Amino acid sequence: MGGFFRVNLIRQAAKLTFNSFCAATSLARIKLTRSPSLLILTYHRVLPEGHSARKIEQPGMVISPSSLNQHLTLMRSLGATFISLGEWLEAAERGTNLPRFSVAVTFDDGWQDNYQYAYPILKKHEVPSTIFLVSRRINTGWQFWPEQILDLLINHADKLRDPALAWLAQDITRCGYQTGTALTNEQADAVISRLKSLDDKTIEEHLANTRSAIPELGEKPLERHLLNDDELLEMRASGLVTYGAHTQHHYRLNRLKDADRLQQEIVVCQDDLKDKGLNPVSIFCYPNGDISSKGEELVKTHYSAACTTERGWNQTPAKPYGLRRFNFHDGNGSSVLNFLATMGRPV
Template identity: 25%
Template sequence: MVCIFATYTGYQYINRSKTNKKGLIILTYHSISNEIEPDETVTPEEFERQLHYIKKNYKVISLEEAVGYLKTDFEKISGSIVITFDDGYSDNYHNAYPLLKKYNFPATIFLVSDFIENNGNKYLSLSQVNEMKNNNISFGSHTISHRILARLTNEEVVKEIKDSKDVLESKLSKKISSFAYPIGTRADFNDETMEIVKTCKYACACSNMYGMNGKNADIFALKRIGIETTDNFFIFKKKLNGALNILSFKDTKFFQKLKRIFF
């Protein structure tokens, strides 16, 4: 349904759109691997192609730097991209990290605290995290267990948000200032969730609502652009230049109501 709407309303716009560098772009990656699972997996070869394109056309800044600009000096955001990863897959260390170092790009990885060293080799180990934290990679919280926060009681939400921060700060011996909502659509967190994030003294929070972040962006509901397995290079470039911002309609209350009715 989303694709049909986007194709019908946006095809001509996509083809004539030029690069839009006025808003902050935050990219969401998950797994960087040749094993195409989950759906958000990007191969190392494609990931490097994307990084090479970014290097030529944008400037990559850290999430912390971006939040500072959003608060005080939005004009410095122009042409900037932030790179983030959700869940903390071990291939972020084996496949993404060497390429990020090659291009000298900072990135933020959002960790599920219970997954560290508790899921075999699927997720990052503490030693891998500690190596990366000293080499231009920052870490944020993605809760304790990756449960959808909007479905939990307030007490459970506080535990997921606060305890994950405490655990990560203890393990990494470093302040954790950023948070990412699990799944991250507007249906997966609410205003109460955002208030709890603020109360727990995070500096910002990332959603997976689609789009760029403008001058009045809510730093506790930052939009991101997800990079998926099915994105060819043409689609990747169009996501970056704003031609596919029409996809942000799927995060509106109207669409969420339609989704509940029909799906």
């Protein structure tokens, strides 16, 4: 056996041992915890293997319907009480007895696939969930800028040397891109991470300018990626799905300087959802987990609780403005071992 393979094998064995240890920690916690705990499972997109939308998606954003199904089945078999986040918070506030092991399911951003692929699974298991919506993007064909970037870098690699893409050139070169090939998903993901040093509005303006300079980019009408009113109202009527606020435009809030804009994104977002008859719960979810102290003040004034991107379990009484969650995707949720290990890994 060559040295490279031996090192690789040892690495894999070490990873497996570590994952098994974390999974065992997680199981022990589930079985032994006496005081009520809340575990929040978070998802973004739910798409079957081979779905075309997966090609232009970041690795940490997608899980398959079969993995979601497996997570819910496993949690129930381990004694979980599924509860909507809103109901759990209300009960905690009233001081009502909470289940020993509560599990709440949340989805961020309001993707159309939540209706198409996740909702049937939620119905099958009768599991309640909360979807955090970007109010001014509902009913639109809008794409989040990371998906637009991925589309550009993966599907339009022939345009990468166009002067209209000069604003991206340095980031593309730094991620190891070789002229003449398309970027891999990992390279494109690295470009997205680098771009986060700019604010969202600036990136969107760059993209709009690029699209008008290279007409072929805008030729194909965009598929609708986000939920529409009919889908939202149908899920709401089932009693299984509730909605929370995730800003109006999904701008990262720590980068918004304008006080009025901040107010709109945080406060008016909830009014938008009310106007649509969606009866939102009073829970805010920070895009990308980012917030400024001014923004946090607004959230505390106008909402009863907020979800973060921090990993971890929540004890009762939880800090309602710092709810921790576990975000699942193919990379950490496609097997029972990975799923359990993610919840047992040291934070």
